[in-house]
Amino acid sequence: MSAFVLFDxxxxxxxxxxxxxxxxxxxxxxxxxxxxxxxxxxxxxxDEFDMLVRPVVNPRLSPYFTELTGIGQEAVDRDGVPPARALGEFLGFCAGSSVLSYGNDMVVLGENVGWARARGEAVEHGILAPRFLNVRPWLNHVAPATAPANVGRLWQVLGLPRPRAGAEHSALFDCYSFAAALRHLRGTGATLPDGFL
Structure with missing residues (x-):
């Protein structure tokens, strides 16, 4: 099986x-x-990919978002990159791979690519080149206890050690939680269905 990408x-x-x-x-x-x-x-x-992005339509983050994610306005203003650049670099990271999500994040990705292009911005690397797949239905089927859990809590629901420092609703932490769940399930004999990778 070739390497694959998880994203959040x-x-x-x-x-x-x-x-x-x-x-x-x-x-x-x-x-x-x-x-x-x-x-x-x-x-x-x-390998890992972690990037902050500066929103265009709503450049000021809501207090709700900041409380949920821990991502503050100052960090986004200082370290965030324009959406087209972030999207292009991410799609380049995914090139040639199957790309798995725990939910339909690929829909949100597609929306953001569309908005960038509607603003006349070039997004490098085609969004259709990688294969994007939502594996949540499969994962919830093989591990029913995960059904109500968000991706950042998978490690906890499965009784696994904390995968790294951080907390849920940080995209990279959520990816590590997702990876820990997949490794655990693989260790129990559950494998991703043929055609996913």
Whole structure:
């Protein structure tokens, strides 16, 4: 099996946005952080990607978002990069790989690529080149206790050691939680279905 990529996104949010599917005026799911891990054949971490992104439509982060993720306005203003650059670099990181998420983050990724292109910005590397797959249904099937858990809590639900410093709703921490869950399940004999990688 070839190496594959796990990824997670943190994107702008407000109280009630999830329940209302970001339908309030001006609420867009603009990416603020991209985290990703390239895993080898044994599911060990080979490389990582972690980038803050400056939102365009809502450049001021909501207090709700900051409390949820721990990502502050100062960090995004200082370290965030323009969306088109972040998206291009992430898609380059994924090139030639299957890219797995725990949920439909690829939809949010596609929205952000579309918005960047609508602004006339070039996004390097095609979004259709990597294969993006949501493995949450499979993972919840083989480990039913994970069904109500977000990606950052997978390690905890499965009784695993904390995968690294940090906390849920940090994109890179969430990726490490996801990787720990996949390694654990592989150790129990569960393997990703043929065609996923």
């Amino acid at each position: 996104l943190e994107f702008t949010s407000w109280p009630g946005a999830l329940e209302e599917d970001w339908s309030a005026p001006g609420q867009l799911r603009e990416i603020v952080q991209i985290g990703a891990l390239r895993l080898g054949e044994d599911y060990s971490v080979v």
